Amino acid sequence: MELLAQFAAGDLEAFEVLFLQHQKEVYAWIVRIVRDSGIAEDLTVETFWRIYKSRGRFRPDGNFRAWARRIATNAALDHLRSARHEAELPDDLAGAPGEDPAVRGERRKQIKDAFHQLPVKYRLVATLALIEEEPYESIAQAVGISAALVKVRVFRAVRMLRKKLSPLGVEAIAK
Amino acid sequence: MINEENDREIKELLKQAIAPVKNTALRRDLWPQMLRKLDEQPASAGNVPWFDWALAAILSAVLLLFPGTIPALLYHL
Numbered sequence: 001m002e003l004l005a006q007f008a009a010g011d012l013e014a015f016e017v018l019f020l021q022h023q024k025e026v027y028a029w030i031v032r033i034v035r036d037s038g039i040a041e042d043l044t045v046e047t048f049w050r051i052y053k054s055r056g057r058f059r060p061d062g063n064f065r066a067w068a069r070r071i072a073t074n075a076a077l078d079h080l081r082s083a084r085h086e087a088e089l090p091d092d093l094a095g096a097p098g099e100d101p102a103v104r105g106e107r108r109k110q111i112k113d114a115f116h117q118l119p120v121k122y123r124l125v126a127t128l129a130l131i132e133e134e135p136y137e138s139i140a141q142a143v144g145i146s147a148a149l150v151k152v153r154v155f156r157a158v159r160m161l162r163k164k165l166s167p168l169g170v171e172a173i174a175k
Numbered sequence: 176m177i178n179e180e181n182d183r184e185i186k187e188l189l190k191q192a193i194a195p196v197k198n199t200a201l202r203r204d205l206w207p208q209m210l211r212k213l214d215e216q217p218a219s220a221g222n223v224p225w226f227d228w229a230l231a232a233i234l235s236a237v238l239l240l241f242p243g244t245i246p247a248l249l250y251h252l
Contacts, residue, residue, distance in 0.1 A: 012213075019206055028199035035196055044201075045208050052213070111192035130186055132195050158182045165185065 005060040015055070018064060019048055025065070026072045029142070032132045033076040033124060043079055047072040066141055073124075073142040080120045114164040118157055125150050126157035 006014035026047055031040035050071050051058075058067060118126065125143065128134040129150065136154075140147040238245060 016206065019209060020204075023205050024201045027201040027205070031199050032196045037198075037202070041201075041203075041205060041208070045205055045212055048209055049212050049216070108192045111188055115189065115193065126189075127193075130189055131193050155182075158185050161189065162181055162185050165188075 004058070004062075004064055007064075008055050008058050008060050010055060015048075015052055018051075022065065022068050023048070026068055029069055030072050030076050032134075033073070033127060034079055035127075039079065043072070043075045047075045050075060069142045070144055073144075077120060077124060080123065110168050111161075111165065114161055114168075117164065118160055122153050122157040122160065125153040126161075129154045130158075 003014050003017060007018055023044060027040055027044045030043045030047070031037060034040055034043065047068065051068060054071075058064070115123065115126070125139055128139045128142075129136065136147040136150045140150045143150065238248070
């Protein structure tokens with residue numbers, strides 16, 4: 001509580017303590033959205049820069065962790081909006097070694113392309129909910145919308161994907 | 176019913192095509208980078224570039240002189 005009050009008053013040492021306490025968590029959240037470790041590092045610094053700039057608006061009795069995550073989500077969203085294509089996931093980040101071999105090559109590319117064509121706000125919630133399997137409530141808090149709206153956006157994202165993939169025959173191959 | 180089934184399939188395909196991020200561990204301390212940024216861009220609340228002030232002044236003048244442009248501006252926002 002005292003640390004947060006000191007931070008809100010502009011104390012750089014208090015900010016450093018908060019930075020060291022939360023940088024790993026902020027990075028882990030961002031890297032799951034942008035899926036590139038270098039970009040996630042830059043955006044972590046950008047997030048704390050925004051936090052430091054708006055310290056005057058932070059209430060010391062508030063939840064710093066939730067506030068930081070919200071700002072991190074906005075920073076990641078801004079990046080997704082400005083980036084034309086998401087970088088290919090590097091090997092050190094890619095998971096699922098037992099990935100279905102059938103979902104390779106052309107079909108995988110089609111699905112990825114279709115996913116990257118989704119509007120950013122849908123891609124964000126779909127990434128967190130469907131790929132990272134983050135609970136709707138946690139996504140809602142980070143994005144600043146209700147859990148019901150997260151559910152709606154995930155639903156719409158899936159429908160948009162289906163619309164894009166159906167003409168390519170992707171569904172038929174899956175059966 | 177068919178749509179729901181298709182949606183489930185799409186979700187499954189997506190999960191198979193785009194794997195979750197496995198390694199979310201931060202590899203280095205970012206505080207030195209943060210310090211550099213703080214040094215480069217001191218965060219003062221009233222630090223607005225002169226160009227932004229000029230732009231705001233021009234926009235205000237245009238809106239005062241030509242109020243008919245307000246709906247058009249709102250439409251494009």
